[in-house]
Amino acid sequence: MAIIIEEEKKPVNWFAMVIVFIILGIVGFGSYVLFFKKPELIEVVAPRQLQEIDRISELTFDPASVIDSPVFKSLRQYASNISKVQIPGRDNPFQPLQ
Numbered sequence: 722m723a724i725i726i727e728e729e730k731k732p733v734n735w736f737a738m739v740i741v742f743i744i745l746g747i748v749g750f751g752s753y754v755l756f757f758k759k760p761e762l763i764e765v766v767a768p769r770q771l772q773e774i775d776r777i778s779e780l781t782f783d784p785a786s787v788i789d790s791p792v793f794k795s796l797r798q799y800a801s802n803i804s805k806v807q808i809p810g811r812d813n814p815f816q817p818l819q
Contacts, residue, residue, distance in 0.1 A: 787793055
């Protein structure tokens, strides 16, 4: 009479297998979208208001004509110039005292 000894088989953890397959699926899908999928191109034509803004970039600006205009010269200054106001403290607070 022969004695047959078999090793006890461990049961398969199906929950862990499903979780691993889900994670691999998410990583695979994410890498496909990130590296292989071609982005969709915008096929919408810009609205008319946005096309009119393009004309602003083509304008030229001459500061001398603004300063020499009679309207600019008629303006009055109601506040004092900030560069003439004495602000307490040193110009450079990190400079050591002398």
